[in-house]
Amino acid sequence: MVKNLKIAIQCCECHRVKDGAVWHEEPHRDDVAYSHGYCPTCMRNALIRFGLESNMVNQALAMAQ
Numbered sequence: 636m637v638k639n640l641k642i643a644i645q646c647c648e649c650h651r652v653k654d655g656a657v658w659h660e661e662p663h664r665d666d667v668a669y670s671h672g673y674c675p676t677c678m679r680n681a682l683i684r685f686g687l688e689s690n691m692v693n694q695a696l697a698m699a700q
């Protein structure tokens with residue numbers, strides 16, 4: 636078991652890592668456990684890909700904030 640394991644959220648599409656309110660690119664770290672999700676940019680693209688109209692995407696993102 637690794638001590639002091641940090642948990643970070645990594646975007647499963649662009650692989651940027653969430654740092655507070657900011658998403659930035661960083662190299663993979665062995666002392667971080669990555670949980671995968673979507674950054675706001677890729678979340679928006681994914682919702683559009685799922686067939687939502689862009690105005691519905693804006694509504695969904697506004698509700699998620």
Ligand SMILES: [Zn+2]
Pocket residue numbers: 646647648649650651673674675676677678
């Ligand atoms: Zn992303």
